[in-house]
Amino acid sequence: MSLKLSGSSENLILPVSDTPKDLDGERHYKDDEKLFKGSAMTKRGAYAAISYMSCAVLLVMFNKAALSSYNFPSANVITLLQMVCSCCFLYVLRRWRIISFAAGESLVISDNSSKFVSLKTLRHTCPLAGSYLLYMLATMESVRGVNVPMYTTLRRTTVVFTMFVEYILVAQRYTSSVIFSVGLIVFGAFIAGARDLSFDAYGYALVFTSNITTAIYLATIARIGKTSGLNSFGLMWCNGIMCGPVLLIWTLLRGDLKMTVNFPDLFSPGFIVVLLFSCTLAFFLNYNIFLNTTLNSAVTQTVCGNLKDLFTIGLGWIVFGGLPFDIWNVVGQLLGFVGSGLYAYYKLVGK
Template sequence: MSLKVSNSSENNPMLPVSDPGRTHDDGDKLFKGSAMTKRGAYAAVSYMSCAVLLVMFNKAALSSYNFPSANVITLLQMVCSCCFLYVLRRWRIISFSAGEKSLISDNSTKFVPLNTLKHTLPLSGAYLLYMLVTMESVRGVNVPMYTTLRRTTVVFTMIVEFLLVQQRYSSSVIFSVGLIVFGALIAGVRDFSFDAYGYSVVFLANFTTAIYLATISRIGKTSGLNSFGLMWCNGVVCGPFLLVWTFIRGDLKMTLNFPYLFSPGFIVVLLFSCILAFFLNYCIFLNTTLNSAVTQTICGNLKDLFTIGLGWVIFGGLPFDFWNIIGQLLGFTGSGLYAYYKLMGK
């Protein structure tokens, strides 16, 4: 995809952004009768690819290198994200507002109006909580069981969406979600590395994820910002709070004393973690606004097949037995059914 700036007034920003106000005709559909658009399908696949790789690199930093602070990794990811967005916006490769032309002249450093920034505060708060809890949840549970427990996020998401916007779902969707949860319970019943604290943090991560996705779905369509603009607001608001938090907790001091801080391998892991976090956040916004919060959660379940396989091979930690395999298959079957119902518009 070319990033060359064009003078045509009909061109959209060079990188794809969410467009909450756009209506889709049949030509935009993935295929005739589908409830998902082509852009929505691309966003879903991109999210799954980035998510698998990011979990691997985060797990490598926290477990393989025993890095002491997940919060510092989150802070680095946020700082890198803001730097990427600033440079891309200054070069006019992207815009922050939905429908804004890429050639708009803006020589100020204030990319988002103050009133718009205030409007996105609930989203920023949900994002900060989501990031902190999710990063901590990776540490306490092995990768296969982490992905298994995270699969129950869809239930939390459906509950939050019902409470916020009275969203209701068809019996087909409810059945597929029930199959996912049942599979997760079957897979987890024989986890010999049970850790009460680790499990509790993962379920808390599920809850914060549900709130975050539901908030994206609401604010993302009313703020007038596209995916990049929402990411910028999150970074500007949450960055200072996270910096103060890591200082108070002593995480910055622990980081400076970390023996592998300047190890080439560890630096490469951190670099890829930050780059992938940027693309993952973008894909989350894009997928949630183009599709839905529940679809975003189901995409997380579908990518777990690759995450579990890679996590088991690279990091180990879970003795796969008959019931675990059955549970995993039930969960993937439920995710596949949901994807089918979404594509067919049921």
């Protein structure tokens, strides 16, 4: 990404979620910003989706290496470190005036304090922090409730919950083509988990709760991203400084920090490198989640999550191995891939 010095009246900063607005305050896109004539997706939207999937796949690999290869005892501590690093990155980049936190904010303005976001704006983003904490806690608990194939199957239904939440919050309606592609994704997920349909009411309830909180979190990003006046970096900053202390207290109460201090490979060069890559990728992943959701939609973000799962499974099988071959799982994954591809196609051509 290229950067331009902030001495001119027109600043080119890192890509953010704000787009040009017309005289009525409505967002609009120039014809040359579209992927092609008639497309419903802009070039920036396509870049955001591809960047999100790339970062997500790589982050899973490094998290898997830390938790499995090095047997690190606490995923919560990794999440906390990722959040702290994200806030540090944002603070330094904002201080150096490489990025801004508000849509249309000039980087020439000097900063006399470390408060980059007003308290009023911070209060406005409280629902985002609350939905993130609910999403994080529900997701961590849901993993324990069911086996991995069934967890993957039920989590694929998140896209349906996301569509429902968007309809409730912003009255978003979808074409029959989009509904068909989403149905194919969900059908493929159940085919993939057909051999593991062992009913567990508590486990299923946890996963569906996780789906609902995920849908609310993504829909909240889309909504607050359009009403807070913040760009993707600003939303990340507010989310980090509000959720960070809560997550720190949570890890203290659970004893995760004590386990981390006693971890034998804590200062191992290999583990430190893995953790560093994990924190760096988490920063870019969170940025791309905010960017993809605000530029495209919460449903697009969810479908991108489903699409990257196929690449994650393939790369994970190559790097870590241990995945037994099952024809129904392969068929289900392919159906999900086709459904995600159809959704992407309908999104591109505007159907």
